[in-house]
Amino acid sequence: MPVRGVLVRLTDAWQDILARRAGNTQTGAYPTPVRQLLGEMAAASVLMQANIKFNGALILQISGDGPFKLGVVEVQPDLSLRATASLVAEVPEDARLSDMLNQHGQGRCAITLDPKDRLPGQQPYQGVVPLSDAQGQPLAQLSDILERYMLQSEQLDTVLVLAADDQVAAGLLIQRLPVQGQANLAGQASAGEVVDHDEDFRRIGLLAHSLKREELLGLDAATVLHRLFWEEPLARFEPLQGDQGPRFACRCNRERVSNMLRGLGQDEAEAILAEQGQIEIGCDFCGAQYRFDAVDAAGLFKPVAPNAGEPGARH
Numbered sequence: 001m002p003v004r005g006v007l008v009r010l011t012d013a014w015q016d017i018l019a020r021r022a023g024n025t026q027t028g029a030y031p032t033p034v035r036q037l038l039g040e041m042a043a044a045s046v047l048m049q050a051n052i053k054f055n056g057a058l059i060l061q062i063s064g065d066g067p068f069k070l071g072v073v074e075v076q077p078d079l080s081l082r083a084t085a086s087l088v089a090e091v092p093e094d095a096r097l098s099d100m101l102n103q104h105g106q107g108r109c110a111i112t113l114d115p116k117d118r119l120p121g122q123q124p125y126q127g128v129v130p131l132s133d134a135q136g137q138p139l140a141q142l143s144d145i146l147e148r149y150m151l152q153s154e155q156l157d158t159v160l161v162l163a164a165d166d167q168v169a170a171g172l173l174i175q176r177l178p179v180q181g182q183a184n185l186a187g188q189a190s191a192g193e194v195v196d197h198d199e200d201f202r203r204i205g206l207l208a209h210s211l212k213r214e215e216l217l218g219l220d221a222a223t224v225l226h227r228l229f230w231e232e233p234l235a236r237f238e239p240l241q242g243d244q245g246p247r248f249a250c251r252c253n254r255e256r257v258s259n260m261l262r263g264l265g266q267d268e269a270e271a272i273l274a275e276q277g278q279i280e281i282g283c284d285f286c287g288a289q290y291r292f293d294a295v296d297a298a299g300l301f302k303p304v305a306p307n308a309g310e311p312g313a314r315h
C-alpha cells in the first residue's frame with residue numbers, strides 16, 4: 001500500500017528543553033498549555049524532518065496575536081533539535097491554542113526549509129498557513145493546522161496525531177504516497193481487480209486518529225503500532241535512537257552572537273555599553289549567556305585585515 005508512517009517519542013531531548021527553560025531565572029518554566037503546544041511542535045517538526053529527509057534545517061514557527069508571541073522549533077538533518085517560546089503576557093492554565101495565539105485571527109504557522117548548501121542570495125523555502133480554516137474559524141489543534149499545510153504545500157494527504165506532557169513529546173504521522181500512473185496500480189492487482197488506495201489510506205488514517213493521547217504518551221512504539229495496525233501488513237524500520245536519533249543540541253556560539261552585534265551597528269553597541277557597562281546576550285534556546293565588555297565590543301568593530309586564507313576575504 002502506498003502509505004507511509006513515522007512515529008516519534010521524544011523523552012530526554014524534550015525534558016532537556018523544558019529543564020533549560022525552567023532553569024532560566026529571568027523567564028521561569030513554561031505554563032502548562034505552552035509546554036503542551038511546544039512539545040507538540042517539537043514532535044511534529046521531527047516527524048516532518050524525518051519524513052522528507054531534507055538536507056538542511058526544518059524550522060516550524062508559530063506566531064500569534066495573544067500572550068504566546070512566538071514559538072520556534074528547529075530540526076537539523078541529523079535530527080538534533082532545539083525549541084523555544086516567547087510569551088508577552090500571562091497564559092492561563094486552561095488556555096486553548098486559539099486563546100494563546102489566535103485571539104484576533106492574526107495567528108500564523110510557517111514552515112521553513114533552509115538548505116545546508118544554500119547559494120549566496122538564495123532564499124530558504126517557506127510556506128505559511130493561518131491558524132484558522134477556510135471559513136475563518138480558529139483551528140483547535142496544531143495537528144489540524146499542519147494537516148492543512150501538508151495538503152496545501154505538498155499536496156499530500158496527511159494524518160497527524162500529537163501529544164506532549166512534562167516527560168514526553170510524541171507524534172504519529174501517516175501519509176499517502178503519490179502513486180505514479182495507472183500501470184503501477186494495475187501491476188499490483190490480480191487480473192480484473194481494482195486496488196483502491198484511497199480506501200487503504202482512509203482506513204489507516206482512521207486507525208491512527210483512534211489513538212488516544214494517553215496511549216501515545218504512555219506506550220512504547222511497538223505497543224502503539226500493534227494496537228493500531230495489528231491487522232495491517234506492517235514493514236517496520238529500525239528506530240533511530242541515541243546519536244542517530246532526535247536529541248537536543250543548540251547551534252549558538254560566540255561568533256554568531258558577535259555577528260549579530262555587528263549587524264546591530266557600533267553606535268547601538270556603544271549605547272548599550274554606556275548604559276549597562278557591558279553587553280549581555282542570552283540564547284533563548286539553550287540559556288547560554290554571552291557577555292561583551294568595552295574591549296570585546298571594540299574588537300568586534302575593528303576593520304579586519306585581508307587574509308587570503310579565509311573564505312570571503314576576497315571582497
Ligand SMILES: [Zn+2]
Pocket residue numbers: 250251252283284285286287288
Ligand atoms: Zn544556545
